Each structure stands twice: as structure tokens, then as C-alpha cells.
Amino acid sequence: MSFRLEPREHASVGLKLTVSLAAGIVALLLVAIPVLSAGGSPIEAYGLMVQGAFGSMFALSETLNRATPLILTGLACAVAFRAKLWNIGAEGQLYIGALAAVCVGSGLLQLPPALMIPTVMIAGFLAGGLMMVIPTIIKQRFGADEVVITLLLNFVVILFIQMLVEGVLKDPLSMGWPQSVPLIAEAKLPKLLPRLRMHWGLIVGVVAALILWLMVRKTVLGFEIRAVGENKAAARFAGIPVDATMLKVALISGGLAGLAGVGEVAGVKGYLSADLSPGFGYSGIVVAMLAGLSPIGTVISAVFVAAVFVGADSMSRATGISSYIADLVVALSLLCVLVGSFFLRFRVKFERRQVGA
Amino acid sequence: MDALFDILGSANFWAAAIRIATPLIFGVLGALICERAGVLNLGIEGIFVAGAMAGWLAVYLGAGLWGGVLVAALAGALFGLLHAFLTVILGLSQHVSGIGITLLATSVSYFTYRTALPDVTSPPRIAAFQPLNIPGLSDLPFIGPALFQQTPLTFLALVFVVLVALVLYRTPLGLAIRAVGDNPASVEAQGLSVVGLRVGAVVAGSALMALGGAFLTMSAFDAFFFGMVNGRGWICIALVVFASWQPGKALLGALLFGAFDAFQIRLQAQIGQVVPGQVFLMLPYLLSIVALILVARRADYPRALLQPWTKGQRH
Numbered sequence: 001m002s003f004r005l006e007p008r009e010h011a012s013v014g015l016k017l018t019v020s021l022a023a024g025i026v027a028l029l030l031v032a033i034p035v036l037s038a039g040g041s042p043i044e045a046y047g048l049m050v051q052g053a054f055g056s057m058f059a060l061s062e063t064l065n066r067a068t069p070l071i072l073t074g075l076a077c078a079v080a081f082r083a084k085l086w087n088i089g090a091e092g093q094l095y096i097g098a099l100a101a102v103c104v105g106s107g108l109l110q111l112p113p114a115l116m117i118p119t120v121m122i123a124g125f126l127a128g129g130l131m132m133v134i135p136t137i138i139k140q141r142f143g144a145d146e147v148v149i150t151l152l153l154n155f156v157v158i159l160f161i162q163m164l165v166e167g168v169l170k171d172p173l174s175m176g177w178p179q180s181v182p183l184i185a186e187a188k189l190p191k192l193l194p195r196l197r198m199h200w201g202l203i204v205g206v207v208a209a210l211i212l213w214l215m216v217r218k219t220v221l222g223f224e225i226r227a228v229g230e231n232k233a234a235a236r237f238a239g240i241p242v243d244a245t246m247l248k249v250a251l252i253s254g255g256l257a258g259l260a261g262v263g264e265v266a267g268v269k270g271y272l273s274a275d276l277s278p279g280f281g282y283s284g285i286v287v288a289m290l291a292g293l294s295p296i297g298t299v300i301s302a303v304f305v306a307a308v309f310v311g312a313d314s315m316s317r318a319t320g321i322s323s324y325i326a327d328l329v330v331a332l333s334l335l336c337v338l339v340g341s342f343f344l345r346f347r348v349k350f351e352r353r354q355v356g357a
Numbered sequence: 358m359d360a361l362f363d364i365l366g367s368a369n370f371w372a373a374a375i376r377i378a379t380p381l382i383f384g385v386l387g388a389l390i391c392e393r394a395g396v397l398n399l400g401i402e403g404i405f406v407a408g409a410m411a412g413w414l415a416v417y418l419g420a421g422l423w424g425g426v427l428v429a430a431l432a433g434a435l436f437g438l439l440h441a442f443l444t445v446i447l448g449l450s451q452h453v454s455g456i457g458i459t460l461l462a463t464s465v466s467y468f469t470y471r472t473a474l475p476d477v478t479s480p481p482r483i484a485a486f487q488p489l490n491i492p493g494l495s496d497l498p499f500i501g502p503a504l505f506q507q508t509p510l511t512f513l514a515l516v517f518v519v520l521v522a523l524v525l526y527r528t529p530l531g532l533a534i535r536a537v538g539d540n541p542a543s544v545e546a547q548g549l550s551v552v553g554l555r556v557g558a559v560v561a562g563s564a565l566m567a568l569g570g571a572f573l574t575m576s577a578f579d580a581f582f583f584g585m586v587n588g589r590g591w592i593c594i595a596l597v598v599f600a601s602w603q604p605g606k607a608l609l610g611a612l613l614f615g616a617f618d619a620f621q622i623r624l625q626a627q628i629g630q631v632v633p634g635q636v637f638l639m640l641p642y643l644l645s646i647v648a649l650i651l652v653a654r655r656a657d658y659p660r661a662l663l664q665p666w667t668k669g670q671r672h
Contacts, residue, residue, distance in 0.1 A: 034465075038472045086452055144646075144653035145598070147399070147452060151591045152642045159642075163635035285456055322471035327464035334457040335443070342447050 003350045011344040016292045019340035023290065024304055027332035031325060040321045052314025053307035059314070061196035065268065067299075067306035068198075069094070069277070071205035072260035073284025074291065074298040075212055080253035082216070082293050083229045085136065085246055089150025090257035091281025092157035093128040097258025098265040099161060100127035102169065102180050102272045105187030105265075116186040121204070121262050128258015129251035131157070136250035140243050154281065162274040171271065180272035189267035201263030205299070208256060212295040225249055257281060286334045305330055364623045371503035373622070375511060376577060378615030380405070382514040383569030384593030385600060385607040386521050387433075387562040393525065393602055394558030395538035395661040399455025400440050401566050402590030403462030407432045408567025410466035413574035413581045414473060416483045426510070426571055433567025434560045436462050441559040445552055448665030459590070470581060480580035486510055508576040510568070515608075517565065522604040534558050538659035541666045551666045566590070588642060595645040598656050610648075617644055 032042035053063045073090040080087035087093075100123040111119060135149045162178065164170075169180040192198040216222040224245045227235040236242045264276050287305050291297030312326035364370050384401060391398040398404075412429030416422055436458055443454040474481065486508035489495070494505040525531035533554055536544045541551045569589070574581045596614065600606035618641050625637040 034468055034472075038468075088456065138650060142650045142653045143656070144650045148591060148595050148598075148649060149646055152588065152595065152646050155588045155591075155642045156639050156646075159635040159639045163633045166635075167633055282456075282460065285453075286460070289453060320475065322468050322475075324464055324468040324471055327460065328468055331457060331460035331464050334453070335439075335461060338443060338449050338453050338457060339447065342449060 003348050005346040006349055008345060008347050015344060016294075019344060020290050020292055020297065020301065020337060023333055023336035023340050024301075026336045027329050030332050030336075031329050034325060034328060035321060038321045040319050045315050045319060045321060045325075048315040048318050049308070049311030051311075052318075053311035058196065059310065061193070061198045063303065063307045063310045064202055065197045065199070065306075066310050067302045068201040068205050068263050068267070069260040069280040070283055070287050070302035070306055071202075071209060071299050072256050072263065073280050074287030074302050075205075075208055075295060076253045076256035076260070077284045077288035078291060078293045078295060078298050079212060079216075079225070079256070080132075080249055081229075081288060083225045083246060083249040084232070085249050085253065086147045087132055087150055087250070087253050087257075088147055088285065089132065089135065089153050089254075089281070090260075090284045091277060091279065092150070092154040093131040093254040093257035094261035094264070094277055094281050095157050095161050096131045096261065097124035097128035097255075098261030098272050098276055099164070100124045100258065101187070101262040101265045102183065105183045106181045107184055110184075111186060113186045116184075117189065117266070120183075120187050120266055121259060124258040124262035125255035126258070128261065129253075129255035131258070132250040132254025133247060136246055140246070158274060161272065161276075165273055169272065174271075178273060182271045183266055187266055188270065189263065197268060199263070199267035201259075201267040204259065204263065205302075208259070209295045209299050212252075216295065221245070221248060257284070260284075283330060286330050289334055290337050292337075305333075360624070360627050364620060368499050368501075368503035370619055370623060371616075372506060373619035374612065374616040375504065375507055376615070377618045378611040379507075379511045379514050380569035380572045380577070380589055381593055381596060381611040381614060382518065382608060383572065384566050384590060385596045385611055386514075386517055386604060387565035387567075387569070388593050388597045389600070389602055389604065389607055390521065390534070390562035390565065391437075391559050392597060392662055393538045393659055394534050394555045394562075395541065395659055395664065395666075396441070396444055396555055396559050397451045397455060397594075397663055398437070398440055398458075398559060398562060398566075399452060399594065400436055400458030400462060400563065401455075401593055402586060402588070403459030403466075404433045404436050404563050404566045405570035405573075405586040405590045406466045407436060407462040408570030409574040409585060410470055410570075410581055411567070412571035413483060414469070416575060417481060422484075422486055422575060425575055426568065429567045429571035429575075430564040433570075434564040436567075437560040437563025438556070440563065441556040444665065445555040445559065448667065451663055467583060470583075480582055482579045483575070485574075485579035486576045510572045510576045513568070514572075518604050518608045525604065535659075538661050541661055541664075555666070566593075569593070592641065592645045595649045599648045599652050601652070601657055602659060614641065614644070617641070 035042045035045045052059055054060055073094060076090045077087060101120045104123040105120040109119060135146045138144050138149060139146045165178045165180050171179055171181045189200040192200065224240050227240050228242055228245050232242055260280060265272055269276065283305055287298055287302045290301035308329045309326045312323045315321065316323035388398060388401055408429040411432035412425040415428035416425035420428060440454055440458050443449045444451045488506040488508055491505050495501045525535060533544060533549055537551055537554045544551050570586060573585055596610045600610045621637045621640050625634060
């Protein structure tokens with residue numbers, strides 16, 4: 001028996017879903033190897049992870065709380081990658097968004113919550129967006145690759161935030177901890193349910209996904225983004241303003257990552273510190289790829305990735321297996337979905353070789 | 358101004374510059390070999406971590422120092438093989454695969470470290486490489502301490518600069534590697550294997566990157582810390598462009614970078630009271646960005662970089 005590869009014209013939604021689902025499952029199965037090598041039982045570990053992520057109302061709230069920034073950074077990557085703009089700087093954009101939230105929301109403006117919350121969100125969106133517009137302009141003007149620049153800017157931004165929370169923004173009442181002055185009560189995002197950490201940022205994330213989904217399908221900008229992503233030269237030839245479209249994508253992408261930062265400050269912590277994000281920006285890349293860059297899919301894959309992290313934390317406490325297992329699952333999911341994308345591009349045809357041929 | 362001359366006039370400064378440059382020399386050479394063959398390897402950041410962890414752990418578990426270096430190189434080669442399988446053989450996105458390799462190599466290293474040493478609170482140490490004493494050279498006034506009191510890995514890095522340059526420009530293999538990154542169709546027309554050359558280049562380049570990581574835990578420090586690589590891999594990716602994919606310029610770029618970094622550390626000690634420390638720490642990253650912007654327009658990218666190849670392909 002032999003096989004050959006045939007290029008596919010079009011991959012169906014069902015096939016894409018199957019590939020994403022299979023990637024997650026294969027990643028989880030592969031992680032059985034390190035669990036075994038650490039002396040644990042994979043079945044028990046998976047059970048504890050599911051329980052830790054979904055086993056109670058509290059667990060579910062923690063998972064959705066963790067998914068909230070991941071939805072937004074995932075959308076940030078999804079929209080950029082669709083236009084083949086490689087934004088690897090969501091981590092830095094998240095911090096800049098959070099910084100803008102603190103600048104606007106810690107007493108500079110005194111507005112009722114109905115005005116204050118949108119103001120803080122717009123500030124965070126614009127600041128995060130600007131953080132991506134700059135590398136995009138550099139790419140367009142100087143031809144410098146945005147991948148390396150956005151990656152390096154992440155380190156610059158974190159140091160900048162450290163400098164601020166140890167300096168001008170430092171809370172004098174923080175007992176010496178490097179954290180910023182807190183947001184005023186009017187700027188904080190309300191909790192969704194009493195005594196649970198889930199907050200309105202989750203709704204913002206889901207609504208953003210819906211808006212993006214509509215935008216990609218129904219608007220001129222969505223059409224332009226798809227055209228630029230598929231073939232830049234052809235898009236330019238067809239009269240699409242490629243550079244302007246890229247800048248809009250950059251603003252939206254960075255802005256969404258900025259909103260993730262607003263959510264963490266205004267919904268969870270209440271202040272800015274240099275350990276606000278445990279890599280939400282980088283996980284956003286995985287979330288977007290797992291979702292096949294689909295906005296609605298991003299919400300689902302963000303919950304999956306969040307569940308892996310929350311579940312692994314809880315499993316780690318019970319078994320002593322390192323919680324870095326979650327990072328392993330996430331990294332393997334990305335590589336598995338990448339391998340899966342091979343099957344979206346090609347159809348594998350098996351052929352029985354004829355006798356005597 | 359006096360401060361400037363004090364810094365530049367101390368042998369200690371030049372020694373530090375070379376020390377800081379060493380992991381970058383390995384990293385830039387590794388990235389250069391991959392890219393010359395047409396493959397961008399963004400796995401570099403994670404491969405640094407893997408090399409740092411694997412080399413250190415091997416020595417900690419009783420392998421000799423050179424055994425540790427070998428283990429680090431093998432770890433790098435293994436992740437390189439995975440990157441090559443995904444990008445060369447399956448022809449998948451080099452960006453996504455590279456980011457995936459970085460995430461995977463980093464998490465495998467952290468998980469292995471935590472699992473091997475569950476109870477440690479402070480990182481255990483090994484007996485790291487010591488500076489070589491080269492008779493005649495190390496004892497020279499100023500020149501000796503400035504240039505010739507480095508650990509063996511630094512000299513190994515310099516040997517590799519010469520070796521990579523010789524192979525790339527003076528051997529048929531080097532010609533084939535350069536051609537495979539510029540015009541793979543011509544290589545296939547010669548009856549050589551595009552896939553084989555690219556896989557080989559990515560594996561070899563990744564092994565070199567891992568040595569950069571190994572230098573951190575086995576020479577610059579004597580322990581493994583989480584987050585110790587801290588963007589060095591990404592800096593190497595920027596430096597390759599700055600070096601226009603040439604080993605000699607790569608050495609120059611890494612040394613300039615090392616000198617700048619050593620300079621900012623010393624400047625920080627002198628004016629650190631006035632300017633927050635983070636400003637100095639930002640400078641290396643900002644410098645890399647500026648370097649990238651300055652050369653980007655003139656950069657002569659390998660023409661087939663990022664382009665997958667299928668056998669018998671016609672343009």
C-alpha cells in the first residue's frame with residue numbers, strides 16, 4: 001500500500017473542528033509520558049485536572065476568570081495572524097493596556113461607573129493598539145520584521161512597568177511592595193456572581209469575539225483583512241489599501257491585548273504590578289492557533305487552555321507533580337494543531353498497489 | 358567623560374564584554390546556519406533554555422563538564438530535528454513551529470528541573486568551567502586579563518566562528534547550504550537533496566544554539582535559574598540580520614553587543630542613583646531593535662527564507 005498527497009481546495013468547518021479537537025486530545029495524551037516519568041498516574045492526574053478545572057462552582061469560576069484574558073489575547077493574535085501580521089507582542093500590549101487603565105482610573109478622572117468603566121477600557125484599548133501600530137509602521141517604513149521587534153518590546157515593556165511601579169506609580173500604602181496605586185471603585189469591573197472572582201471582563205471578551213466574527217464576515221474591513229492575509233500582492237493589485245488595512249488590524253489586535261490588561265487590573269487585581277500576567281500574551285498565540293484563527297473558536301480554546309492551567313495547578317497541589325505540566329500541554333497543543341493544519345492543506349490518499357504492477 | 362575612560366581603560370570591562378558576547382556568538386552562528394539554509398528558527402529562545410538546563414543537569418548528575426556540553430548540544434539537536442521535521446519535511450509555518458518549539462523546550466526544561474529537584478529552595482551549584490591560563494598570553498599586562506583569561510567555551514565559540522566561515526565559504530557543503538537557502542531548485546538540479554541539506558543545517562544550527570545556553574549555566578554562572586535566558590535568543594535573531602548572515606560580522610555584532618552591555622552595567626554603577634536601573638536593563642533590547650531598523654532596508658535576506666520546498670517543484 002502506498003499513499004500520495006493531494007492539495008485540498010477548501011477545508012470544511014467540520015474538518016477544522018476535528019483537527020483542533022484531535023490536537024488538544026493528542027497533547028493531553030502525550031503528556032502522560034512526563035506524568036509517568038514523574039512517578040504519577042496519568043489517569044489520576046487527568047481526573048484531578050478535570051475536577052480542579054470544572055469540579056465545583058468555585059473551580060469553574062477560576063477557569064473562566066483565567067480564560068477572560070486568554071480570550072482577548074487569543075483574539076488579538078487571531079485577527080493579526082489572519083492578515084499575516086505576526087504580532088508576538090500581546091504580552092507587552094497587555095501591560096501597556098493595564099498601565100493606561102491605572103493612569104486614567106486611579107483618581108485622575110472622577111466619573112460615575114457607567115462612564116468610568118468605558119473610559120478606562122477605551123484608554124487601555126488605544127494604548128495597547130498603539131503598542132502594535134508602532135512596530136507595524138516600522139515594518140512598513142523600514143522593512144524591519146515585526147516578529148523580532150514585538151518579541152523584544154515585550155521585555156522593554158515589562159522593565160518599563162517595573163520601573164513605574166517601583167517609582168512614580170508606586171502605592172505609598174503598599175508596605176513596600178512594588179505595586180501601583182489602586183483603581184478607584186468606580187473604575188472596577190463588577191463581579192458576575194457574589195464571592196466568585198469571575199468578572200464582567202468575560203462578557204467583554206465574548207462580545208469582542210462576536211463583533212470580530214461579524215466584522216470578518218460582513219464588513220468591508222473584514223473582507224480587506226482576509227484579502228491581505230491571503231495574498232498581499234493580489235490585494236494591492238485589486239486596489240485594497242494594504243498598508244492602511246494592516247494599521248487597522250494592528251490597532252485592533254494590540255487594542256484587544258490591551259483590553260486583556262484592563263480586565264486583569266480592573267476586574268481581578270485592582271492595581272498594576274510587574275507580575276500581572278503569567279504569559280497570557282504568549283498563551284494567546286496558542287489559543288488563536290487552536291481555534292484555527294476563528295473568533296468564536298477562540299472563546300472555546302481559551303476556556304480549554306485556562307482549564308489546563310487551573311486544573312494542573314490543582315492537580316499539582318494534590319500529587320506533587322510540577323504544574324509546569326500545563327505549559328507542556330499548551331506547547332504540545334500548538335505543535336499538534338500545526339501538524340493538523342497539514343491535513344487541512346492536503347488530503348492523504350491511500351492506494352493499494354496492483355499485483356504485478 | 359572621565360567615567361567613560363575609566364570604564365574603557367579597565368581590562369575587567371573588556372573581559373566582561375567577551376564573556377557577555379559568548380552565548381550570543383553561539384546563538385547567532387546557530388541561527389545563521391539555519392537561515393542560510395532557508396529556515397527561520399524561532400525555537401532559539403527555548404533551545405537556549407534546554408541547552409542551559411540539560412548541560413547543567415548532566416554535570417550535576419555526574420557527567421564531566423565536556424559531557425555536559427555534549428548533552429546540551431544533543432538536546433538542541435533534538436529540538437532542531439523536530440523543527441526541521443515540521444518546517445522542512447511537512448512544510449508548515451516556520452513562525453508557528455518556532456514559537457511552538459520555544460514553548461515546548463522551555464516547559465520541558467522547567468518541568469524536568471522541577472521533577473529532578475523537587476525539594477530545592479536555592480539552586481544547587483556545579484563546579485563550572487574555570488578561566489584558562491594560557492602560558493605567555495594570560496600573564497600579559499592588560500591584554501592578558503582583558504582577552505586571554507576566558508573559559509574554554511569562549512574559545513570554543515571563536516573556533517566555531519572560523520569553522521562555520523570556512524565550511525560556508527570554502528567547501529562544497531557550504532556552497533550547497535547557501536544555495537539551498539537562495540535557490541533550492543538549483544540544488545535539486547545538481548542532484549542534491551534539498552530536504553536533507555535543510556534538515557542537517559537546522560539540526561546543526563540548533564545544537565550550536567544550545568551551547569549558548571550551556572555557557573550560561575556552566576561558565577557564566579554555575580546554576581540553573583528560571584528565566585535566565587531572558588530574551589537572549591530573540592536578540593540573536595536580530596543580530597543575524599545585523600550581521601547580514603555572515604559569520605565574521607556575526608562575531609563583530611555579538612562583541613559590539615557584549616561591549617555595550619558590559620558598558621551599561623558599569624555605567625549603572627556610576628550614575629545608578631540618578632537613573633532607575635530598569636532604564637539600563639532596557640538598553641540591550643532597544644539597541645537590538647534600533648540595529649534591526651537601521652539595517653532592515655539593506656538586509657540581503659536569503660531569498661528562499663521562509664519558503665517550504667517540495668520535491669520536483671517548478672516555479
